Amino acid sequence: MTRRSDPIVGLVLLLVAAVPVMAGTLSVQANLADHGPFAGAVITVRGEASHAPAAPISAILDQINLAFVPDIVVVPVGSTVEFPNSDSVSHQIYSFSPTKRFQLPLYHGKPYPPVHFDQAGVVTLGCNIHDKMVGYIFVTDATYFGRTDAHGAWSVTNVPRGIYHVSLWHPLLRDSVASLERDVSVTSDEPAKTTLQLAQALRPAPLQASARSKDEY
Numbered sequence: 001m002t003r004r005s006d007p008i009v010g011l012v013l014l015l016v017a018a019v020p021v022m023a024g025t026l027s028v029q030a031n032l033a034d035h036g037p038f039a040g041a042v043i044t045v046r047g048e049a050s051h052a053p054a055a056p057i058s059a060i061l062d063q064i065n066l067a068f069v070p071d072i073v074v075v076p077v078g079s080t081v082e083f084p085n086s087d088s089v090s091h092q093i094y095s096f097s098p099t100k101r102f103q104l105p106l107y108h109g110k111p112y113p114p115v116h117f118d119q120a121g122v123v124t125l126g127c128n129i130h131d132k133m134v135g136y137i138f139v140t141d142a143t144y145f146g147r148t149d150a151h152g153a154w155s156v157t158n159v160p161r162g163i164y165h166v167s168l169w170h171p172l173l174r175d176s177v178a179s180l181e182r183d184v185s186v187t188s189d190e191p192a193k194t195t196l197q198l199a200q201a202l203r204p205a206p207l208q209a210s211a212r213s214k215d216e217y
């Protein structure tokens with residue numbers, strides 16, 4: 001290759017070189033009190049400058065084998081969530097949470113339209129028929145959000161350079177949310193990493209619904 005002075009090649013190289021300057025990667029590692037990975041933790045990230053909430057989405061929170069699936073759904077403010085019931089038994093879903101109060105009277109299949117979540121906060125879901133069914137909708141005004149994987153890891157790419165506020169939430173936390181917040185500087189030089197380490201063990205999970213339930217509504 002001798003055409004190093006080719007202006008088009010030069011332009012392409014310039015563009016490739018310019019992209020990383022604009023953005024970087026932000027990685028979060030969440031660990032339990034015993035230093036094992038904290039899987040399924042909700043991570044939210046807000047920028048200090050030009051903070052823009054993520055665009056609303058349409059999510060689905062199913063009911064399978066007398067449990068909410070998934071157990072936690074994270075959605076931006078303004079999103080809708082549909083609550084199909086895939087079980088053969090009927091469920092009656094409700095929330096008394098101030099973030100969003102609603103009730104879907106006894107049903108199976110999907111007879112109801114999606115529910116709109118227009119306020120940030122946590123919505124705790126229950127079922128009037130099966131007390132052990134507990135689910136959560138985390139409604140956020142953050143720019144980036146997600147849940148940690150089986151290794152306790154979560155990351156986001158193409159983050160514009162700047163200072164970001166990282167938070168962690170989980171329904172079984174004993175640690176205060178404030179103790180798990182970090183400000184992280186994202187640059188284009190190298191991936192920004194932060195570790196969120198729990199000081200206390202999680203609260204015990206609610207008992208799983210019994211597969212032998214005799215409820216036949």
Ligand SMILES: [Cu+2]
Binds near residue numbers: 092128
């Ligand atoms: Cu139920």
